[in-house]
Amino acid sequence: MDWRAEGIRAEGIMEGDAVMGVPFPEARGQERAAYQVAFCPYQRPFRRPLQTHHGLWRLREGIWVYLRDCQGRVGVGEIAPLPWFGTETQEAALDVCRSLGQTVTLAQIAQIPPDLPCCQFGFGCALEQLLGRLPQSSPSLASASICALLSAGASALKQWQPLWEQGYRTFKWKIGVTDSETELPIFEQLLAQLPQSARLRLDANGGLTQTCAERWLAVCDAQRSASRAAVEYLEQPLPAADGPALLALARTFQTPLALDEAITTGRDWEKWLAWGWPGLFVLKPALMGFPQQIRDRAKGLTSALVFSSVFETRVGRSAALHLALELGHPQLALGFGVDHWLAESPRVSINSSIFS
Numbered sequence: 001m002d003w004r005a006e007g008i009r010a011e012g013i014m015e016g017d018a019v020m021g022v023p024f025p026e027a028r029g030q031e032r033a034a035y036q037v038a039f040c041p042y043q044r045p046f047r048r049p050l051q052t053h054h055g056l057w058r059l060r061e062g063i064w065v066y067l068r069d070c071q072g073r074v075g076v077g078e079i080a081p082l083p084w085f086g087t088e089t090q091e092a093a094l095d096v097c098r099s100l101g102q103t104v105t106l107a108q109i110a111q112i113p114p115d116l117p118c119c120q121f122g123f124g125c126a127l128e129q130l131l132g133r134l135p136q137s138s139p140s141l142a143s144a145s146i147c148a149l150l151s152a153g154a155s156a157l158k159q160w161q162p163l164w165e166q167g168y169r170t171f172k173w174k175i176g177v178t179d180s181e182t183e184l185p186i187f188e189q190l191l192a193q194l195p196q197s198a199r200l201r202l203d204a205n206g207g208l209t210q211t212c213a214e215r216w217l218a219v220c221d222a223q224r225s226a227s228r229a230a231v232e233y234l235e236q237p238l239p240a241a242d243g244p245a246l247l248a249l250a251r252t253f254q255t256p257l258a259l260d261e262a263i264t265t266g267r268d269w270e271k272w273l274a275w276g277w278p279g280l281f282v283l284k285p286a287l288m289g290f291p292q293q294i295r296d297r298a299k300g301l302t303s304a305l306v307f308s309s310v311f312e313t314r315v316g317r318s319a320a321l322h323l324a325l326e327l328g329h330p331q332l333a334l335g336f337g338v339d340h341w342l343a344e345s346p347r348v349s350i351n352s353s354i355f356s
């Protein structure tokens with residue numbers, strides 16, 4: 001994969017802001033600036049494998065990207081691929097990093113193509129941090145503004161209380177992992193246990209059939225009128241490709257729906273907007289390309305955006321949370337309560353020896 005050649009050729013057309021103006025408005029006039037570049041792949045195991053409709057996930061892999069300019073200003077970003085959401089693989093991202101020499105220009109970064117959205121995010125965040133557009137420090141957030149991810153199945157019944165005591169008020173529970181005969185009774189137990197002020201998000205990861213989704217939503221609607229803890233929404237009940245069926249469900253039931261797997265690319269995003277999707281949009285910044293594109297895409301949608309983690313380390317998390325605070329609605333908990341799932345975050349250090 002040699003997109004670098006493209007980037008170098010493209011430098012000729014970098015005078016105007018046709019290309020540069022979009023991803024990095026702060027850097028106008030610096031199109032030819034070259035940055036020293038370094039990268040560091042990491043691996044981070046799950047304490048327990050994460051179970052979703054897509055299967056078991058045991059190891060989070062990604063890459064930290066470092067840039068340094070001629071004044072010694074440094075920025076760091078994270079590439080955290082999620083191929084089962086349609087992004088590039090870790091290997092493809094490593095190919096991109098390895099294909100670079102010791103320096104990269106702004107023009108080359110701006111030319112990373114949309115089929116490498118995690119690379120766009122990683123390099124884009126590193127550059128924005130260096131330019132002062134994204135802060136270097138992580139935001140600190142109260143647990144009440146974060147949604148904590150519970151284990152699938154009956155383990156959730158024992159898991160929510162300690163998290164409640166830590167201040168979490170919104171929880172997410174994966175469904176469509178086993179059959180609904182097993183999951184529905186656990187769901188009803190969970191709702192009965194949770195304090196009335198708690199909110200529960202369900203995430204099927206596209207794993208329900210039409211009939212099953214209707215059953216789940218009928219139960220969710222009934223629970224809403226029973227003034228129990230509320231189901232805030234059901235995320236991606238049907239496969240991403242079932243557009244018309246998803247729209248019909250959203251229009252039939254009271255319980256809101258959220259799109260996740262269905263909106264992984266910019267083009268999907270446009271399509272669902274054009275269809276007039278009445279529900280919520282899950283936005284996983286680390287999968288969504290350049291930070292500036294994320295800002296553009298979020299415009300006018302604030303109250304419908306649910307920001308969500310992809311188990312990135314503190315580098316990507318910090319950038320994603322800054323974007324969430326900038327673009328999201330304060331009443332919608334951020335889907336970043338996932339740290340209890342992973343082994344301690346690998347250490348990230350920035351010092352000169354990173355740059356050869």
Ligand SMILES: O=C(O)CCC(=O)c1ccccc1C(=O)O
Pocket residue numbers: 082147148149172203205260307308309310311334335336337338
């Ligand atoms: O969104 C959240 O609250 C937690 C994060 C989460 O569920 C998730 C994390 C990694 C990959 C996919 C998903 C998902 O929403 O399906």
Ligand SMILES: [Mg+2]
Pocket residue numbers: 203205235236260261282
């Ligand atoms: Mg989801």
